[in-house]
Amino acid sequence: MEMPTDTTDPCDICGATMMRPVLAVSLIGVTRTHVHRCPACGFRQVRPRLTAAEIRNLYPSDYFDDASPVGYVDYAREFQRRQREAYFLVQWLKRVRPEGQLLEVGCALGFLLAGLKRSGWRLEGVDASAFAAFYASTRCGLNVTCATLEEASFQDERFDVVIQKDLLEHVADPRGHLNETYRLLRPGGWLRLVTPNGETNLRPLMVAAARPGAMLPVLDQGHLSFFSRGHLLRLFEECGFRCHRMRVIGIRRGLRALGLLPGQGRFVRQTVAAAPSPQGAEVSGAMDTERFERLADRIDRDIAERHSRLRSWPPYFQLHRVMKQFDSLPAWCEVGYDFECLLQRL
Ligand SMILES: [Zn+2]
Secondary structure, three states, rough: OOOOOOOOOOOOOOOOEEEEEEEEEEEOOEEEEEEEOOOOOOEEEEOOOOOHHHHHOOOHHHHHOOOOOOOOOOHHHHHHHHHHHHHHHHHHHHHOOOOOOEEEEEOOHHHHHHHHHHHHOOEEEEEHHHHHHHHHHOOOOOOEOOHHHHHOOOOOOOOOEEEOOOOHHHHHHHHHHHHHHHHHEEEEEEEEEEEHHHHHHHHHHHHHHHHOOOOOEOOOOOOEEEEEEEHHHHHHOOOHHHHHHEEEEEEEEEEHOOOOOOOOHHHOOOOOOOOOOOOOOOOHHHHHHHHHHHHHHHHHHHHHOOOOOHHHHHHHHHHHHHHHHHHHEEEOOOOOOEEEEEEEEE
């Protein structure tokens, strides 16, 4: 059954009220829904919008479980990646000011924040996942609240720097989210943001869905919005941010997703029909604590087993960074897998 055009809820980018369904998908394999497209500006988004409770249910604790088919895998590798990022971020923070207040929105298990401890900055995190907040607080000793940014309701102009990686595409209302980010940054404060290139994200799914007899493609990670460079620049400007630097990263991956290099199929998982949601809302109660402890132990064990002195060595970080430079381009070449943006609150 086809979804009707959404004539009530305006496009987040241009405000037109005629988002039309263009792709039936299964969201993380649990919810059948449709990606809609705005004919006026081309912005694509999952409609109808998910409620906060529905979004929370997309990320149960097994989102972070290697053994689960959904969500993240290989947290040991993620840990090393965040260590490298933190190393360079500390250098950048020192240039911004000797100390300040930093917030990471969607901080997951707190790996990046943990790496920033030596910066001398005061660090806070929010994450909507109860397990993530549990792990970051108890295992990394961080000040992390289990909440969405909106729920956390921080005071005005509290932060000097806000980091949000791979978050904007997950929120129900990206414009509202950026307005909220603006509110809690001080004037002149910095926002470091990474979000996928909507085209490289969706193209493999569109191609797979167009094949005869195709099953429902799965939006694996729970992405809800699909931005182009133009969409992001308009949003940033209208929400009060100046874009200092924007580039695309992950060029080889992006070219694969666009079908310009072989391997487009690896981006697509398909399912016959969406299964019902496996579990209800998750709260960090006494029952969960035991389960969370077991999962946290396993993640800690994986990280310890995969620890490599070479990969934790600053010269290796430098080498890695040089190699990464070859995998990035200015943002107007919209072939990379992600947009990486450095913004300043006006
Ligand atoms: Zn639009």
